[in-house]
Amino acid sequence: MRTERLPTLEDVARIAGVSRATVSRVINGIRNVDPQLHEVVWDAVGRTGYVPNRLARSLVTRRTGTVALVVSDSESHDDDPFMSRFFADPYFGRVVGGLMSVLRAQGVQLALQIVGTDDGRKRLVGDLRNGQADGAIVLSLPAVDPLPRMLTEGGVPAVLIGRPAEPVPIDYVDLANDTGAALAAERLLSRGAQRLAMISGPADVPASSDRIAGFRRALARRGHGWVPIETGNFTRDSGEAAMRTLLAGHPGLDGVFAANDLMALGALSALREAGRRVPQDVAVVGFDDSSAAVAASPALTTIRHPLEDMAAEAARLLLARIEEPAMRVSSVIYEPALVERDSA
Amino acid sequence: MRTERLPTLEDVARIAGVSRATVSRVINGIRNVDPQLHEVVWDAVGRTGYVPNRLARSLVTRRTGTVALVVSDSESHDDDPFMSRFFADPYFGRVVGGLMSVLRAQGVQLALQIVGTDDGRKRLVGDLRNGQADGAIVLSLPAVDPLPRMLTEGGVPAVLIGRPAEPVPIDYVDLANDTGAALAAERLLSRGAQRLAMISGPADVPASSDRIAGFRRALARRGHGWVPIETGNFTRDSGEAAMRTLLAGHPGLDGVFAANDLMALGALSALREAGRRVPQDVAVVGFDDSSAAVAASPALTTIRHPLEDMAAEAARLLLARIEEPAMRVSSVIYEPALVERDSA
DNA sequence: GAACACTCGGAAAGCGCTCTCCAACCCCGA
DNA sequence: TCGGGGTTGGAGAGCGCTTTCCGAGTGTTC
Numbered sequence: 032m033r034t035e036r037l038p039t040l041e042d043v044a045r046i047a048g049v050s051r052a053t054v055s056r057v058i059n060g061i062r063n064v065d066p067q068l069h070e071v072v073w074d075a076v077g078r079t080g081y082v083p084n085r086l087a088r089s090l091v092t093r094r095t096g097t098v099a100l101v102v103s104d105s106e107s108h109d110d111d112p113f114m115s116r117f118f119a120d121p122y123f124g125r126v127v128g129g130l131m132s133v134l135r136a137q138g139v140q141l142a143l144q145i146v147g148t149d150d151g152r153k154r155l156v157g158d159l160r161n162g163q164a165d166g167a168i169v170l171s172l173p174a175v176d177p178l179p180r181m182l183t184e185g186g187v188p189a190v191l192i193g194r195p196a197e198p199v200p201i202d203y204v205d206l207a208n209d210t211g212a213a214l215a216a217e218r219l220l221s222r223g224a225q226r227l228a229m230i231s232g233p234a235d236v237p238a239s240s241d242r243i244a245g246f247r248r249a250l251a252r253r254g255h256g257w258v259p260i261e262t263g264n265f266t267r268d269s270g271e272a273a274m275r276t277l278l279a280g281h282p283g284l285d286g287v288f289a290a291n292d293l294m295a296l297g298a299l300s301a302l303r304e305a306g307r308r309v310p311q312d313v314a315v316v317g318f319d320d321s322s323a324a325v326a327a328s329p330a331l332t333t334i335r336h337p338l339e340d341m342a343a344e345a346a347r348l349l350l351a352r353i354e355e356p357a358m359r360v361s362s363v364i365y366e367p368a369l370v371e372r373d374s375a
Numbered sequence: 376m377r378t379e380r381l382p383t384l385e386d387v388a389r390i391a392g393v394s395r396a397t398v399s400r401v402i403n404g405i406r407n408v409d410p411q412l413h414e415v416v417w418d419a420v421g422r423t424g425y426v427p428n429r430l431a432r433s434l435v436t437r438r439t440g441t442v443a444l445v446v447s448d449s450e451s452h453d454d455d456p457f458m459s460r461f462f463a464d465p466y467f468g469r470v471v472g473g474l475m476s477v478l479r480a481q482g483v484q485l486a487l488q489i490v491g492t493d494d495g496r497k498r499l500v501g502d503l504r505n506g507q508a509d510g511a512i513v514l515s516l517p518a519v520d521p522l523p524r525m526l527t528e529g530g531v532p533a534v535l536i537g538r539p540a541e542p543v544p545i546d547y548v549d550l551a552n553d554t555g556a557a558l559a560a561e562r563l564l565s566r567g568a569q570r571l572a573m574i575s576g577p578a579d580v581p582a583s584s585d586r587i588a589g590f591r592r593a594l595a596r597r598g599h600g601w602v603p604i605e606t607g608n609f610t611r612d613s614g615e616a617a618m619r620t621l622l623a624g625h626p627g628l629d630g631v632f633a634a635n636d637l638m639a640l641g642a643l644s645a646l647r648e649a650g651r652r653v654p655q656d657v658a659v660v661g662f663d664d665s666s667a668a669v670a671a672s673p674a675l676t677t678i679r680h681p682l683e684d685m686a687a688e689a690a691r692l693l694l695a696r697i698e699e700p701a702m703r704v705s706s707v708i709y710e711p712a713l714v715e716r717d718s719a
Numbered sequence: 720g721a722a723c724a725c726t727c728g729g730a731a732a733g734c735g736c737t738c739t740c741c742a743a744c745c746c747c748g749a
Numbered sequence: 750t751c752g753g754g755g756t757t758g759g760a761g762a763g764c765g766c767t768t769t770c771c772g773a774g775t776g777t778t779c
Contacts, residue, residue: 037504039765050729055767065727082501086434087765091734095430097486115683118472119666121463128462131489141487142441143471145479157426160381161735267670296670322463326611326640328672339459383735394759399737409757431735435764505765 038079047075058083089162097140098349099164100130101155104147105173114145116266117172120293121321122338126192129342130168137350139165152178159187166353168192168345174235188356190349192342196237202348204341204363208238209245211334211367215288215316216249218332222375224286224314229260230273230298232290242290242318259284263294270294274301285313286375292317292324295331299374314375329373337365382423391419402427433506441484442693443508444474445499448491449517458489460610461516464637465665466682470536473686474512481694483509496522503531510697512536512689518579532700534693536686540581546692548685548707552582553589555678555711559632559660560593562676566719568630568658573604574617574642576634586634586662603628607638614638618645629657630719636661636668639675643718658719673717681709 044051049068056064057072064072075081089095104114117123127141134141142164146152159167159182166188171178179199182189191203219227229246232239243260250258261277263269270289274297277284289295295317299309307313309329317324317333324331344363352358388395393412400408401416408416419425433439448458461467471485478485486508490496503511503526510532515522523543526533535547563571573590576583587604594602605621607613614633618641621628633639639661643653651657653673661668661677668675688707696702 040767041765051766052730052768053728056728059767061768063726068728080501082498082505084434084505084765085502085507086430086439086505087734088767089734090428090430090434090736090765091767093734115469115472115476118468118475119465119683120468121465123471124462124464124468125459127467127487128459131462131487132459135489143475143485143487145475154426157424158429161426161428161430163429267666322611323667323670326667326670384737385735395736396738396760397758400758403737405738407756412758428735431764432737433764434735434766435737437764 037084038081039084040081043072043075043079043081046079047072093162095162095165096138097142097164098130098134098346099142099144099155099159099167100127101144101146101167101169101178103152103169103171103173103176103178104145105176120265121323122319123170125338126170126342129339130346132339133343133346133350139350146178149177152181156181156185156187160185166190166349168342168349171195172236174233186356188349188352190345190352192345194237194362196235200360202345202352202360202362204345204348204365206238206336206341206365206367208241208367209248211318211336212242212245212288212290213249214334214367214369215318216246216253218316218369218371218375219286219288219314220250220253220255222286222310222314224375226281226284227255227258227286227288228277228281228284229258230263230270230277230287230289230294231260232263232265232294234262239290246288263290263297265291265293267293267297267300270297271301272297274298275305278302278305278307286315287313288316288318290318292319292321292327292331292333295333295374296323296327299327299329299331310373310375316375320370324370324372327374332372332375333370335368335370337367341365381428382425383428384425387416387419387423387425390423391416437506439506439509440482441486441508442474442478442690443486443488443499443503443511444471445488445490445511445513445522447496447513447515447517447520447522448489449520464609465667466663467514469682470514470686473683474690476683477687477690477694483694490522493521496525500525500529500531504529510534510693512686512693515539516580518577530700532693532696534689534696536689538581538706540579544704546689546696546704546706548689548692548709550582550680550685550709550711552585552711553592555662555680556586556589556632556634557593558678558711558713559662560590560597562660562713562715562719563630563632563658564594564597564599566630566654566658568719570625570628571599571602571630571632572621572625572628573602574607574614574621574631574633574638575604576607576609576638578606583634590632607634607641609635609637611637611641611644614641615645616641618642619649622646622649622651630659631657632660632662634662636663636665636671636675636677639677639718640667640671643671643673643675654717654719660719664714668714668716671718676716676719677714679712679714681711685709 040051040054044054146155169191175196179195179201183201194205231243261273263273289298317331320333320335324333384395384398388398490499513535519540523539523545527545538547538549575587605617607617633642661675664677664679668677
C-alpha cells in the first residue's frame with residue numbers, strides 16, 4: 032500500500048503526452064492552455080488518481096496554506112497539568128471553533144503549536160520564517176512574553192488574541208475587559224449591593240489587570256472607594272478558595288465580581304457552604320458567559336465574551352496580513368455585554 | 376524582514392568551509408564527523424542563525440513530524456453551527472490535551488483537519504498519502520463513515536478514537552460504553568429507583584448504541600424489562616426536551632440515565648421545572664464526568680470517561696504504527712467508573 | 720509576401736534538503 | 750615500499766513541484 036509510488040506530475044505528463052509544465056499549468060489554472068490539452072490533462076489526472084504534493088509545492092511557492100495556532104506558555108513541564116487544564120477549558124475550543132469558521136472556508140489548515148520555553152519560541156520563529164506556516168495566531172499566556180516581539184522582528188505575519196502586555200507593533204483582537212468589569216460593577220450596585228469584592232485573575236496578565244482596573248474605576252465613579260480583591264488563577268477551585276478568604280475577612284459583603292465564570296462557580300460553592308443565599312444575601316457576577324454559566328445554580332449573571340467572533344476576526348486579520356504584509360498594524364476591540372440571569 | 380533570504384545549508388557550508396553534506400551530517404548527528412569540523416560547523420550555524428527548513432527536509436525524508444487530527448463530520452455547511460458546538464464542547468479540548476501530552480514530548484506537531492464531504496475525505500487521504508502528515512488520529516462523527524476504510528486502504532497510519540461503526544482493520548481506542556451504562560443502571564436500581572428511563576444519543580452512532588445496549592442489558596439482568604428511551608443529540612437543550620417528553624409519557628418515573636452530562640443537565644432543568652426533586656423524586660445519572668457534572672446542582676452522579684488517557688494512548692498507538700507500519704492491528708478498551716455525587 | 724504581434728508548450732533551472740556513491744587519506748602489516 | 754582495511758568528506762543526484770525563458774506556430778496587417 033504505502034510502498035507503491037504515488038503518481039507524480041511527471042507520470043501525468045507522460046500519460047497525457049505533454050510536459051510537466053503544461054500539467055502544472057492546467058492544474059493551477061494558469062494562462063490559457065488549449066482547451067483540448069486541458070481536457071487531455073484532466074483525463075490523465077483522473078486516470079492516475081494524481082494528487083499534487085503539497086510539500087513540494089510549498090517548497091517552491093513559499094506558501095503552505097497553513098496557519099499556526101501558537102499557545103505560548105511560560106516554562107511548563109511535561110508533567111505540569113496546566114496545559115491539560117487549558118485545553119479542557121472551553122476557552123481553547125471556542126477559539127479553535129472561531130478560527131476554523133473562517134479558515135475552513137478558505138481552505139486553510141490549522142497547526143497547533145505549543146511553546147513553553149524561550150528556546151522553543153526561538154525554534155518556532157525560525158520554523159515560521161522558513162515557511163512552516165504562512166502566519167500565526169498567538170494565544171499568549173505568560174504575563175510577559177517575548178514571543179510577539181520576536182514574531183514581528185522576524186517578519187512573521189501574526190495576530191494576537193488578547194493585547195500584548197507591553198506595546199508591540201502587532202495586530203491583535205481583544206475584548207474591552209475594563210468595560211466588561213464596569214458593567215459588572217454597575218449591575219451589582221444597581222441591584223442594591225453596597226459592600227463589594229472581587230475575585231480577580233493573576234494581576235500581571237493584561238486581561239486580568241484590565242478587569243481589575245475597570246471594576247475599580249467604575250466603583251470609584253459611583254463613590255465607592257477601596258474594594259477587597261482576592262486573586263485566583265481562573266480555576267474553579269481557586270475561586271472557591273478566594274471566596275472563603277473574602278468571607279473570612281469581610282463577612283458583611285453582599286456583592287462579588289469574579290473575573291471568570293469558573294471562579295464564580297467556585298464562589299457559589301463557598302457561599303453555599305457559608306450559608307449565604309445567592310442572590311439574596313450576596314449577588315455574584317461572572318465573566319465570559321461560558322456554558323458553565325447557564326449550568327450553574329443559580330444561573331450566573333455574567334459578561335458576554337464573544338470569543339468565537341474575536342477568533343474569527345483574528346483569522347481574517349491574519350489572512351489579510353499574509354496577503355499584504357505591509358498593511359498597517361491594526362487592532363479590533365470587542366465590546367462585552369451584560370447577560371442577566373439569576374445570580375445578580 | 377521577510378524579504379531577506381534566510382541562511383541555508385549552503386551558506387553554512389560556505390562559511391564553515393565544508394560541503395553541504397557535512398553540515399547536514401553534523402546537524403543530524405550522523406556518522407562520525409571529525410570533532411574539529413563538528414565544532415566549526417556548529418559555530419557557523421550559530422553565526423548565521425541557521426534553522427533547517429522542515430519542508431525541504433520532509434520532501435526528501437518522507438517524514439513530517441506532524442500528525443493530523445481529523446474530525447470527520449457528515450455533510451456540514453459553513454453556516455452550520457454544529458462544528459462550533461463541537462469545539463465548544465469539552466470533548467474536543469480533552470482529546471487535544473491528551474494527544475498533546477504525548478506528542479509534545481516527542482516533538483510531534485498536531486494539524487487540525489476537518490472534512491465534511493466525501494470529496495473532502497478523498498482529498499484528505501490523498502494529502503496524507505503524499506506525506507502531508509505521518510499519520511492521523513480520527514474523530515469520526517457520522518454514524519457511518521467511509522473514512523476509516525479509505526485510510527487503511529490508502530495505507531495511511533491512523534488510529535480512531537471510538538470504534539468504527541462497521542468493522543475495519545484499523546487501530547482504535549474506545550471506552551467500554553456498555554459497561555458504563557450498566558454501572559449507571561445498577562446505581563439507579565441500588566438507590567431504589569424502580570421506574571427507569573433513558574435519554575440516549577443518536578441511536579446510530581456506536582458510542583450511543585453501546586450505551587443503550589448496556590443499559591438495557593443490565594436492567595434485563597435485574598429483571599426489568601422494557602424501558603422508555605428518548606433520543607437526544609448530546610446537547611443540553613435536547614436533554615431538556617427529552618426529559619419533558621419522558622415526564623409527559625411516564626409521570627411516575629423515578630430514575631433517569633442520560634447518555635452524557637450535558638443532556639443530564641438539561642434533564643435537571645426539566646425536572647426542576649416539573650417540580651420534581653433530585654434525587655429524592657427522580658434520581659439522575661449522567662455520563663462523561665465532564666466539568667459540567669460538578670458545576671451542576673445537584674452535582675451529577677456520572678460515569679467517568681478517561682478521555683485524556685484514551686487520546687494519549689491513541690497518540691502512542693499512532694506513533695508506534697508510524698514507526699512500524701506492519702504492526703498487528705490493535706485496539707485498547709478503557710473501563711469507565713461510577714463517580715458518586717448528589718444526583719443519584 | 721514580409722514583418723509583426725500574439726499565443727502556447729517545452730526545456731530546464733531551481734526551492735533546500737538528504738544520502739548514496741566514490742575519492743582521498745591514514746594506519747597497519749608484509 | 751606497497752597493498753589492504755577503515756575512516757572521512759565531497760560531488761551530485763534526486764524529492765515533486767513551479768516558473769522563467771524561449772522557440773515555434775498562428776494570424777494579422779500593410
